[in-house]
Amino acid sequence: MNETRSEQAFRSGFAALIGRPNVGKSTLLNALIGQKVAIMSSRPQTTRNRIRGVLTTEAAQVIFIDTPGIHEPRHRLGKYMVEAAVSTLREVDVVLLVVDAERPATREDHLVFERLAGLRTPVLLVINKVDLVPKPQLLEVIDRLRTVHPFRHIIPVSAKDGTQLDTLKRLLVAELPEGPKYYPDDMVTDHPERFIIAEYIREKVLHLTREEVPHSVMVDIEQLERREDSNVLYVHAVIYTERESQKAILIGKRGAMLKQIGQLARQELEALFGTRVYLELWVKVKKDWRNQPGMLHRWGFDEP
CATH class of the missing domain: 3.30.300.20 (K homology (KH) domain)
Structure with missing residues (x-):
């Protein structure tokens, strides 16, 4: 009976990382996984495909989908990238909306906010790069963004130095349904x-x-x-x-x-x-x- 309860308690599901270009989604993905699965660059629009990374613990398995940054496309590839990111919102169990603590909300941020309208999937607001801003400025960012959407949680983090990543993982796993282990323990990405x-x-x-x-x-x-x-x-x-x-x-x-x-x-x-x-x-x-x-x-x- 104990084994059955343990199996039932195991949680698994899919989590999308979305946001405008250059907010650190790929860096955050790599930090959460603990290994490099997505390329990183200071240039915007680095991620073109939906990158899948797998985090497995004793209690859960999270399949992260790192999406291209949502922006105003100027060519067919850009249009594909935006559509790929938006379509992911309908396919996952939880959404991580990643914003940059250092920069005020841009037009591209507002394009992302608009895509959340009417979304029933739980959304966690992840404010990245908090290592670069003083606490008063961070509090202003939180106050400004908390009205954008009924976020399940607001978590300030730093993908660079690891601040609050354990808290983010804990809150994320709590949003996942009970489910099976989709991938082997040692797999960190399903890309060939x-x-x-x-x-x-x-x-x-x-x-x-x-x-x-x-x-x-x-x-x-x-x-x-x-x-x-x-x-x-x-x-x-x-x-x-x-x-x-x-x-x-x-x-x-x-x-x-x-x-x-x-x-x-x-x-x-x-x-x-x-x-x-x-x-x-x-x-x-x-x-x-x-x-x-x-x-x-x-x-x-x-x-x-």
Whole structure:
């Protein structure tokens, strides 16, 4: 009888992280999981797909969905990203609305607030980056936002230093229904290797390039082969961009930029997979790919 009660007490479910771009959703996801499952960047709109991370404890399993930042789209890819984020609200057991404590509410924040109207799913307001603001300013932010929606809880946190993350986990788990364990204990994401490798490479592009280059980039893993005899993971990847000028920036003088992208990505991939990685990178131009349905479909950007 005790075992049956224990099983019934186990909670599981899906939680969406939503918010405008650059509020720290991916950083928060990684901090909650305790491992890197989503790429991070100071640039807005880093997350394009719905990233799934899994947190398993003795009492619960939370499947997090890190959504693209809600913004005013300027191309078909941007439209896909917003629709993907909004559609997630209808698919989860709880919503974590993430806002930036350091910045006042922007028009994009209000776009997110509007999407919550009429939503019956419980919403937790997560005020991130509290390590960057004094307490009086934080209290003003809380007072200003508490009227936006009937939030189940308001939790000030810092994904960077871990402030209040345990409290957030506890309150989140309490909102989940009793349910089964969907994934094995040691699984932290359900994305395939190809997706993860492409995202790690794209993250290095985001860190190392400037201006218009990062958001015009897509990484396609053309070949992935694990050779057991040599314990090496062979990766052939193509970085697509939209203009020849962007291609030149990505390659750099005498190939220096592309070499640096490859070195940094390889180091992280070797640590992630626990094996040597042979990474071969190429850069190609695919004009206006962000507005081409065929290219978006090829890379997994199907409209929700």
